[in-house]
Amino acid sequence: MPEGPGEGTAGSSAKRTTKKANSHDFVEGDCYAPAPENTDHVSLKRSYDLFIGGKWVRAPKKFETINPATEEVIAEVGEAGPKMVNRAVGAARDAYEKTWSKMPGRERGKYLYRLARLIQERSREFAVVETMDGGKPIRESRDIDLPLVAAHFFYYAGWADKLEYAFPGRKARPLGVAGQIIPWNFPLLMAAWKLAPALAAGNTVVLKPAETTPLTALLLAELIEEADFPPGVVNVITGAGRTGQNLVQHEGIDKVAFTGSTAVGKLIQKTLAGTGKRFTLELGGKAANIIFDDAPINQAVEGIVNGIFFNQGHVCCAGSRLFVQEGLVDTVVRKLKRRMESLVLGDPLDKNTDIGAINSPEQLTRIQGLVDSGREQGAKCWQSSQKIPGKGNWFKPTIFTDCAQSHRIVQEEVFGPVLAVQSFRTPEEALEKANNTPYGLSGGVWTDKGSKIFKITSQLRAGVLWANTFNKFDPSSPFGGYKESGMGREGGLHGLGAYVQLSGR
Amino acid sequence: MSRLTVNKTYKLYIGGKFPRTESGRYYELKGKKGNLLANVSHGSRKDFRNAVVAARKSFRGWWEANAYLRGQILYRIAEILEGRAEQFEDELRAQGSTPAAARKEVLKAIDLFVHYAGWSDKFQALFSSVNPVASPHFNFSVPEPTGVVAAVAPERSGLLGLSSVIAPIIVGGNSGVVLASQSRPLCSVTLAEVINSSDLPGGVVNILTGMRDELLPHLSSHMDVNALLLCSDDPAEQKLVQGEAVENVKRVRLHPDAPLDESPYHILDFQEIKTTWHPVGV
Numbered sequence: 001m002p003e004g005p006g007e008g009t010a011g012s013s014a015k016r017t018t019k020k021a022n023s024h025d026f027v028e029g030d031c032y033a034p035a036p037e038n039t040d041h042v043s044l045k046r047s048y049d050l051f052i053g054g055k056w057v058r059a060p061k062k063f064e065t066i067n068p069a070t071e072e073v074i075a076e077v078g079e080a081g082p083k084m085v086n087r088a089v090g091a092a093r094d095a096y097e098k099t100w101s102k103m104p105g106r107e108r109g110k111y112l113y114r115l116a117r118l119i120q121e122r123s124r125e126f127a128v129v130e131t132m133d134g135g136k137p138i139r140e141s142r143d144i145d146l147p148l149v150a151a152h153f154f155y156y157a158g159w160a161d162k163l164e165y166a167f168p169g170r171k172a173r174p175l176g177v178a179g180q181i182i183p184w185n186f187p188l189l190m191a192a193w194k195l196a197p198a199l200a201a202g203n204t205v206v207l208k209p210a211e212t213t214p215l216t217a218l219l220l221a222e223l224i225e226e227a228d229f230p231p232g233v234v235n236v237i238t239g240a241g242r243t244g245q246n247l248v249q250h251e252g253i254d255k256v257a258f259t260g261s262t263a264v265g266k267l268i269q270k271t272l273a274g275t276g277k278r279f280t281l282e283l284g285g286k287a288a289n290i291i292f293d294d295a296p297i298n299q300a301v302e303g304i305v306n307g308i309f310f311n312q313g314h315v316c317c318a319g320s321r322l323f324v325q326e327g328l329v330d331t332v333v334r335k336l337k338r339r340m341e342s343l344v345l346g347d348p349l350d351k352n353t354d355i356g357a358i359n360s361p362e363q364l365t366r367i368q369g370l371v372d373s374g375r376e377q378g379a380k381c382w383q384s385s386q387k388i389p390g391k392g393n394w395f396k397p398t399i400f401t402d403c404a405q406s407h408r409i410v411q412e413e414v415f416g417p418v419l420a421v422q423s424f425r426t427p428e429e430a431l432e433k434a435n436n437t438p439y440g441l442s443g444g445v446w447t448d449k450g451s452k453i454f455k456i457t458s459q460l461r462a463g464v465l466w467a468n469t470f471n472k473f474d475p476s477s478p479f480g481g482y483k484e485s486g487m488g489r490e491g492g493l494h495g496l497g498a499y500v501q502l503s504g505r
Numbered sequence: 506m507s508r509l510t511v512n513k514t515y516k517l518y519i520g521g522k523f524p525r526t527e528s529g530r531y532y533e534l535k536g537k538k539g540n541l542l543a544n545v546s547h548g549s550r551k552d553f554r555n556a557v558v559a560a561r562k563s564f565r566g567w568w569e570a571n572a573y574l575r576g577q578i579l580y581r582i583a584e585i586l587e588g589r590a591e592q593f594e595d596e597l598r599a600q601g602s603t604p605a606a607a608r609k610e611v612l613k614a615i616d617l618f619v620h621y622a623g624w625s626d627k628f629q630a631l632f633s634s635v636n637p638v639a640s641p642h643f644n645f646s647v648p649e650p651t652g653v654v655a656a657v658a659p660e661r662s663g664l665l666g667l668s669s670v671i672a673p674i675i676v677g678g679n680s681g682v683v684l685a686s687q688s689r690p691l692c693s694v695t696l697a698e699v700i701n702s703s704d705l706p707g708g709v710v711n712i713l714t715g716m717r718d719e720l721l722p723h724l725s726s727h728m729d730v731n732a733l734l735l736c737s738d739d740p741a742e743q744k745l746v747q748g749e750a751v752e753n754v755k756r757v758r759l760h761p762d763a764p765l766d767e768s769p770y771h772i773l774d775f776q777e778i779k780t781t782w783h784p785v786g787v
Contacts, residue, residue: 151639168631170770262754269751274744281754438753457781458649467783474638478646478780483731484754492636494646494778502770 032344032352037138039349042128044215048077050084050238051221053091054231059084063240065214068135069348069357069392077214080237082246085206088235089252092177092204095232101174101202103230109160112199114227116153122223123150126216130188131348133215135357135393136311138349148473149192152491155475156196159496163201166493172500174202175278176254179247182217183259184210184359185314185415191217193490194257195234196475201499203255204233208247211240212360245271253277257498259316262413262439262484280488280498282316282480284413285441288434289319289470290456292427293328295446299468301335304419307444307470309343309397312356313417314363316485317442319470320414322399322421323430329423333401337382340397345386355386355417358393367395367416374400374409379420405436413439427456435461440482444470463489515543515690517552517714518697520559521707527551532716534600534690542599545690548715550723553682556711557729560653560680563708568650568678570706576625579676581703583618589699590615593664596691600663613764614668620767621672628677628769632776641785648776650678651756652731655724657717657746659736659762663689667696667712669764670734673771675709679732682711684724690714725749725757732756732775736763 049056059078067074080088100108119126126149127141136145163172180194187209198205209217221236237243241264248256248271258268259282272279289307291300307319324332348356358364375381379400388394399419403410409420424430434443442464445456457465463481466472473479473491480489488498516523528549534542546552567575586593590611597607629648636644654674659666663686674681685693697712713720721742725733726749733755735746743759750757758774765771 169768266751266754269754270748273747273751274740283754453783457779461652463777463779465779465781467781469642469782469784472638472640472642472782474636474640474644476636477638477644477782478634478636478778480778482651482777487754487756489778492646492780493634494632 034347035351036347037128037131037349037351039128039132042125044075044129046075048075048214048218048238050078050080050088051218051225051234051236052084052088053094053235054225054229057084057087063211065133065212067132068212068359069389071391074132075215077218077238080208080239080243084237085243085246085250088206088237089177089179089247089250091232091235092206093252095230096174096177096204099230100204100233105161105163105202108200108202109157111227111229112153112157112160112196115223116150116157118223118227119146119150119153123147126188126219128349129219130216131356134184134187134213135348135359137353137356139351139353140311145186145189148475149188152189152192152196152475156200156496159197160200163500166496167500167502169505170502171505172201172502175499175501176203177252178203178205178255178257178499179250179253180205180207181244181247181256181258181260182207182209184213185311185316187213188216188220190259191220197490197495198257198499199233201496203499206235206237206247206253208237208239208244214238248272255279255499258282265486280490281486282488282490283441283484283486284439285316285318285481285485286321286411286413286437286439287317287319287442287444287462288321288323288460289444290323290430290434290446291325291328291332292445292447292449292452293325294448296448296468297328297331297335300446301332301339303444303446303468303470304336305339305343308419309355309417310471312358312395314359314415315471317464317471319442319444320419321410321434322419323424323434324421325430326423326425329421333399333421336399337384340384340399343384343386343397345394345396346389355397358395358416361393363415364393364395367414367418370409370412370414371398371418374403374407374420377404377407379403379407379409405433411437427452431456431459438484441485442466513543515545515694515714517546517548518694518701518710518712519552519556520562520711521701523697526715527555536599537601543691545714548713548720550720552713552715553720553723554727556682556713557653557727559708559711560682561729563706564650564653564680567675567680567706567709572626572629575676575678576622578703578705579618579622579625579672582699582705583615583622585699585703586611586615586618589695592695593692596695597663600689600691610662610665614665617665617668617767618672621676624769624772625676628772631769632773632778636780642782643785644780644782646778646780648677648773649779651775651777652679653729654679654681654732654734654775655727655730656681656683656734657721657724657736658683658685659764660686660688660717661762662686662764664692664696665764666736667693670736671710673765674734674775675705677772677776679775680709682713682724682730684717684720685712685714687715687717721745722749725755726752728753730755732758734758734760734774736760738762
């Protein structure tokens with residue numbers, strides 16, 4: 001998944017052109033006239049500082065953030081070194097001790113409500129920036145990411161004064177200072193998932209957005225300033241893996257929340273061993289989407305497409321393994337290919353776009369490498385025929401058939417628009433294959449038979465199951481993995497538990 | 506002529522059977538006066554691995570057994586414990602407890618199993634939710650057992666500590682491999698005999714005795730163990746276990762070297778929350 005400690009380097013992408021927008025050469029679709037989202041209302045600064053203790057603090061080093069669809073530089077942001085990390089943790093500690101943990105829950109909640117409202121007001125602008133910085137289609141950032149961001153703050157705002165009802169028989173107290181490391185696939189949404197419950201429960205936060213997608217977190221910091229939060233309650237420090245590593249290792253934090261790759265998650269778990277710091281991890285996945293022969297086929301095909309091509313497949317819960325009941329394979333694959341041909345690939349700011357840009361050249365290389373391995377290991381590769389724009393990072397919707405359990409494309413998380421198709425005869429075989437992975441984040445099942453749904457969803461060893469639907473999210477709905485997909489939940493009452501310590505009444 | 510006492514051989518409990526340790530090794534447990542109390546099995550890495558295989562094999566059946574049945578089996582453990590209370594008291598006294606303390610510990614252990622028996626079909630209601638999502642879907646979250654849990658029982662409590670570790674793990678549908686107190690191992694074998702006659706399927710609880718520092722790294726690093734409970738006050742042990750647990754993102758729960766109190770939150774410690782979505786419509 002995304003960058004974290006030990007991965008990536010800031011400032012390595014120098015010498016990019018800074019041409020103004022609208023000069024890129026996106027291929028026009030065959031059936032749709034271009035419908036680009038207006039960017040006039042977006043006012044980005046040329047350069048951003050770090051948000052520490054309620055002030056904008058200049059970092060000695062800066063790095064550029066690039067639009068992955070146009071390769072143009074959007075802005076430069078600060079790279080927080082150990083000193084800045086230390087300062088941010090200090091500011092968060094001060095705020096925790098002096099104001100935030102002492103404030104009545106009701107008042108904390110009101111700050112969060114206020115923030116939720118401000119986000120709703122500036123929602124369109126933030127959606128555009130999210131799309132420019134990360135490459136996801138504007139349709140998704142506008143209709144999914146941003147509404148959910150506001151909803152998350154609104155949901156947890158309401159918990160702030162109700163903690164005594166949340167954990168029967170126990171008293172809930174905040175943990176202290178939380179270090180939160182955010183991935184690049186849903187930059188603002190994952191920040192909201194982590195900030196909202198932490199703040200509602202009375203913790204203060206040092207938040208580090210991903211190296212390639214820092215902008216919306218910085219805009220959020222501006223809103224937090226505008227909402228008049230006490231200084232230091234939320235601190236936003238930008239940087240690469242090293243910055244995250246410094247944050248995780250800092251002695252002044254009480255809790256680490258991380259969303260990212262399983263490999264980096266394990267490094268963090270190792271780093272935290274014996275420190276007494278609490279942590280929650282939201283890691284990789286390799287979800288099985290299981291289609292039975294009594295499924296509503298057309299609805300299922302839409303679900304498969306949404307499951308794997310949503311956000312270019314940069315989704316930890318993506319339905320990247322498709323299991324089709326024997327006899328239905330040819331029909332499903334034929335319909336799937338036809339549907340894939342109709343996906344619009346190109347300018348993420350175009351409202352018709354289904355498949356945006358791959359987040360970074362590094363991620364593109366990773367996807368290409370795994371697809372190559374699929375071909376080499378003998379799976380049959382098919383890609384849709386959309387044209388790829390001349391500039392930027394792109395990858396065509398791809399499916400593999402004739403896959404074996406041992407193939408890397410079946411075992412490893414691709415984190416791109418690549419689907420591996422396998423067949424099965426009996427429900428037992430489907431379950432056996434679906435559960436045969438170290439991951440356990442999500443899964444899907446398609447059938448018209450209710451009792452079969454309950455049988456399959458209860459036996460899939462994964463934290464989120466979608467039956468006759470896929471990739472749905474809601475702030476009231478807990479999300480998180482079994483096995484190597486992480487530990488702890490985000491969202492809902494259970495997500496609140498990740499930010500409190502419980503003691504006897 | 507006085508009758509010669511028949512001494513008990515203290516063995517391991519794996520997969521519903523009482524094997525000797527495959528290592529062939531033993532350690533001597535001495536009483537206060539230096540008298541030999543027992544040759545205790547010095548369980549090995551291989552014994553532990555065999556126990557994990559047995560635990561994995563029994564997991565699905567135990568999880569899918571209904572909650573009512575799980576409650577009855579835990580209650581059955583309490584019943585049999587009650588009938589053998591004196592034997593446990595004797596063992597606790599031999600390992601250094603006063604008669605009053607031994608009596609108290611046994612009664613507490615019996616009542617603890619009764620307490621958790623009652624939770625078997627109730628903790629789910631406490632930790633589940635129907636989630637009011639803002640789209641036309643029915644959405645609910647329920648706890649499910651984490652899987653195979655390894656546990657290191659408190660060193661300072663021979664029976665209550667061990668019981669307080671086993672009950673919350675198995676009542677939630679997990680299977681477990683428990684390392685008994687190294688210095689107070691006698692009750693563990695006797696408790697295994699109680700468990701074995703309680704209708705608990707073989708392999709759901711496996712009990713090992715042996716050297717803590719030798720077995721700890723293996724318990725922590727085993728790739729088919731989903732969670733681990735360590736009762737310890739030693740920061741070095743805590744760090745070791747948490748560090749070794751990383752390779753399969755094992756859930757590690759730390760507890761002081763003392764019996765766990767009775768709480769549904771100890772059950773929750775070895776549960777995963779599963780959320781299921783389904784569209785609503787006609």
